[in-house]
Amino acid sequence: MRIWVNGGLRDADDARLSVLDHGLTVGDGVFETVRVAGGRPFALTRHLDRLTRSARGLGLADPDHDEVRRAVAVVVEANPMELGRLRITYTGGLSPLGSDRGDAGPSLVVALGEAARRPDSTAVVTVPWTRNERGAVTGLKTTSYAENVIALARAHEQGASEALFANTVGQLCEGTGSNVFVVLEGHVHTPPVSSGCLAGITRALAVEWTGAEETDLPLDVLERADEIFLTSTLRDIQAVHRVDGRQLPGAPGPVTAKAMRVFDERSADDLDP
Numbered sequence: 001m002r003i004w005v006n007g008g009l010r011d012a013d014d015a016r017l018s019v020l021d022h023g024l025t026v027g028d029g030v031f032e033t034v035r036v037a038g039g040r041p042f043a044l045t046r047h048l049d050r051l052t053r054s055a056r057g058l059g060l061a062d063p064d065h066d067e068v069r070r071a072v073a074v075v076v077e078a079n080p081m082e083l084g085r086l087r088i089t090y091t092g093g094l095s096p097l098g099s100d101r102g103d104a105g106p107s108l109v110v111a112l113g114e115a116a117r118r119p120d121s122t123a124v125v126t127v128p129w130t131r132n133e134r135g136a137v138t139g140l141k142t143t144s145y146a147e148n149v150i151a152l153a154r155a156h157e158q159g160a161s162e163a164l165f166a167n168t169v170g171q172l173c174e175g176t177g178s179n180v181f182v183v184l185e186g187h188v189h190t191p192p193v194s195s196g197c198l199a200g201i202t203r204a205l206a207v208e209w210t211g212a213e214e215t216d217l218p219l220d221v222l223e224r225a226d227e228i229f230l231t232s233t234l235r236d237i238q239a240v241h242r243v244d245g246r247q248l249p250g251a252p253g254p255v256t257a258k259a260m261r262v263f264d265e266r267s268a269d270d271l272d273p
Contacts, residue, residue, distance in 0.1 A: 023091025
């Protein structure tokens with residue numbers, strides 16, 4: 001693997017940031033994950049726009065989109081693969097110990113690793129921890145991901161690939177790295193961004209391309225939804241065949257299957273929608 005670090009391409013063994021980088025010491029950073037198929041990144045403009053929104057939410061300087069695009073192109077060319085997970089990380093940079101940010105400027109890292117195509121359906125679990133829909137970093141894609149690490153480990157212990165959170169008022173919110181959709185009486189619904197969920201890139205495209213409604217949903221909607229599916233950069237649209245102890249036989253159901261087909265067709269027609 002060859003990785004872009006602060007202006008240049010490095011071998012993985014030589015790709016280093018200072019141990020005093022604020023992204024490491026206090027999680028002061030933002031990131032994006034981009035699907036790369038056949039050497040072509042998908043929806044890069046949307047990802048860069050969200051990277052900027054997240055950076056502004058932390059008070060970081062706007063990332064230079066031209067520099068990031070150049071780094072992406074160089075990394076993709078240097079690491080040929082059929083399907084990959086491209087990670088763009090942008091941090092507060094070299095800083096003193098503690099929460100105060102230094103004045104050395106931000107750090108930019110771009111890396112690409114191989115990925116496998118996801119199965120058509122998966123199992124999920126709910127977890128007892130909540131998303132804070134009113135927090136200072138709500139809706140920002142930050143590198144402070146320990147909460148997700150813990151929840152995803154819980155999911156894996158129960159034979160699932162994703163964990164779903166409610167927010168502090170008991171509404172369905174999101175997964176550790178995905179957005180969630182439910183089908184009720186033939187209509188597709190997903191929690192609104194006001195629930196505290198991340199404004200996922202794939203989520204937005206799924207809403208646009210399927211006509212899904214943004215709806216406040218109680219967590220127990222998962223016990224009665226006709227179909228459930230997840231969206232994320234590497235899942236695209238993925239059906240859920242089990243949530244906790246509830247089986248959803250026949251997943252993907254007809255509405256989800258249609259959404260999957262529409263997403264595949266539309267995303268193949270436009271690499272930067």
